[in-house]
Amino acid sequence: MNAPHIILSEPQTVPDTLSRILADKYEEVRARAVATPLAEMERQARAAQAPRDFVTALCQAVADGRVGLIAEIKRASPSGGLIRDPFEPAILADDYARAGATCLSVLTDAPWFQGHADHLKAARAACALPVLRKDFMVHPWQVFEARAMGADCILLIMAALSDQQAEELEDIARSLDMGVLAEVHDRAEMDRALGLQTRLIGINNRNLKTLQTSLETSEELAPHVPADRIPVAESGIRTPDDVRRMAAAGARCILVGESLMRQADVTAAASELVQAL
Numbered sequence: 001m002n003a004p005h006i007i008l009s010e011p012q013t014v015p016d017t018l019s020r021i022l023a024d025k026y027e028e029v030r031a032r033a034v035a036t037p038l039a040e041m042e043r044q045a046r047a048a049q050a051p052r053d054f055v056t057a058l059c060q061a062v063a064d065g066r067v068g069l070i071a072e073i074k075r076a077s078p079s080g081g082l083i084r085d086p087f088e089p090a091i092l093a094d095d096y097a098r099a100g101a102t103c104l105s106v107l108t109d110a111p112w113f114q115g116h117a118d119h120l121k122a123a124r125a126a127c128a129l130p131v132l133r134k135d136f137m138v139h140p141w142q143v144f145e146a147r148a149m150g151a152d153c154i155l156l157i158m159a160a161l162s163d164q165q166a167e168e169l170e171d172i173a174r175s176l177d178m179g180v181l182a183e184v185h186d187r188a189e190m191d192r193a194l195g196l197q198t199r200l201i202g203i204n205n206r207n208l209k210t211l212q213t214s215l216e217t218s219e220e221l222a223p224h225v226p227a228d229r230i231p232v233a234e235s236g237i238r239t240p241d242d243v244r245r246m247a248a249a250g251a252r253c254i255l256v257g258e259s260l261m262r263q264a265d266v267t268a269a270a271s272e273l274v275q276a277l
């Protein structure tokens, strides 16, 4: 009798969602930077309309004791599937502005969120609010691209970046007078984000690797944000009670997307959140 064969294979690791998104993003940026070289993208960024002050708008809301609502415009997401259809960014931007939102966030990632630069351009043109480009920033080229399409602020996801990358992207954003929202999901990421210059610390209640959401993430982390920084509670916020919960933890600024995008009356739903305190 032959000895039984034991086949040892490498442990199978399934790539998490963030890793898959980033792999697509590096590919996308590589291709786009061939079509439009960095120097040309920088020229377009520096020729764009003056940026609106995203960070000051949120600081002002906090100083006034208001909710600082960053209202998000997105058609779809990996966790929610198709969220809103038909989807009209300009109308949504106007609805949010009339509800008293402080800023907008617009998804521009196509493969995972069905976003587009045109959504951001249309939303920004329809209101006077500062606009965050919600995408996965990994390369300076994208920061110039963000400014060229009109964005006033970029998102830096600490889980997706080395310290050196984050600093480089922040420096470029600052040179373009753009704001930076540094996003964290745990204490270690927060400590890294606090090494950046930006005052805006986004605490994502959603784990981008597993897509699980828990408001406890903000409750745990917001108390550790130093007084000279502004915590922004992100993801999974649905009701005025949730807003009060985030405010009680120290986060009066919130980033809300899906729960608003699923409402027939976006203005009414957003103003309920704005008036929760």
Ligand SMILES: O=P(O)(O)OC[C@@H](O)[C@@H](O)c1c[nH]c2ccccc12
Binding pocket: 072, 134, 135, 157, 183, 204, 234, 235, 236, 237, 255, 256, 257, 258, 259
């Ligand atoms: O739709 P929600 O659960 O209200 O979440 C909004 C926003 O926080 C979420 O879109 C988000 C936060 N960080 C991100 C990073 C990438 C993509 C999306 C996000």
